[in-house]
Amino acid sequence: MSDNEEQSKKEIISPIKAIKAKCLDCCCGDRNEVKGCPVKDCPLWAFRLGKNPYRARTLTDEQRKAAAERLINARKKRETKGDDGETK
Secondary structure, eight states: OOHHHHHHHSOOOOHHHHHHHHHHHHTTTOHHHHHTOOOTTSTTGGGTTSOOTTTOOOOOHHHHHHHHHHHHHHHHHHHHBOTTSOBO
16 A cells, blocks of 8 residues: 555544644643643643643624624625535
8 A cells, every 4th residue: 555545544633633632642642631730841832731721812792793794794795605615
């Protein structure tokens, strides 16, 4: 089996999940060790629990409503297009 075939059979995972897997590997598969990892100068430390700490944010009610409207409009726009990308 060639390298290309092996890679195509591997599961594609997100970068955050890959970091979490690497941290588990570094801690010999012990989740408690990952959680209590003392190596805070490791570049992966902030991401070790499988979450992006820089992504968390709280939205105001206005921002939440605006985001909901954008989502509704995007869904409507997608519904009006056919499979070939042309407007129905």
